[in-house]
Amino acid sequence: MCKIVLTNDTTYDLIHYLCIRKKKQKPINLKLKHMKKILLIAVMAMLTTASFAHKRIVNATPISNDTIYYNVENMRVDSKDVAAYGRLLLTEGTGREKRDVFRDFYPNGNVKIEGGYSFIDLSDDKNTRYEGDVTAFYPNGKEKWHGTFVNGKPNGYFTMMMRDGSIATAQFINGKSRLNYFVVTSPDGTMSRRDIKELESFLKIK
DSSP: OOOOOOOHHHHHHHHHHHHHHHHHTOOOOHHHHHHHHHHHHHHHHHHHHHHHHSOOOOSOEESOSOOEEEOTTSBEESOGGGOSEEEEEEEESSGGGOEEEEEEEOTTSOEEEEEEEEEOOSSBGGGOEEEEEEEEEOTTSOEEEEEEEETTEEOEEEEEEOTTSOEEEEEEETTEESSSEEEEEOTTSOEEEEETHHHHHHHOOO
16 A cells, blocks of 8 residues: 655645546546545645635734725725725734735725735835735635735745635746646535636736
8 A cells, every 4th residue: 555645736736637537537447436536525625724724914013004095906095985995014923033914905894815025016006016925805704815926926826715615726836827727626526627817817916
């Protein structure tokens, strides 16, 4: 019996492999189908754990009590009455662990997105650069996606929680997707591939 250790890389590659297997639709025996189902459940569990295992920003200190407001076009506005979201700039941690972070809010007060940054444009938010872990949320407060940025570009694994309960995964390298598609795993374990272009509108990074 061999032992398989699932890292982030192998988890992503397993999803890729299983999707290919499903698309080819090669006949397999019942025992293999049962093993595949168990593996799907394991992958789903790992992805769900990874999605919620990251640390939220806590005990952050505001750099300023002034809220920065932006409209739907990511341009700064003076009044929150015409703003699509507001932003607070904060610092988290102490000493070597100290880092600059931000937290954006929907008009209803729920967190829209939070994480690290290397540059904030106070006029045009499209020029802002995220850095490190960043997490976005739906207006109802539930997590939307989580990923890592390097020099303002997505880099590494992104996990997306779809509205229907499905989990989507994609890997980015220096701002570009590793593949031309991303994988969606539905609550019943069914996997499908979708064009990576669909992910751009879902992420809505800027």
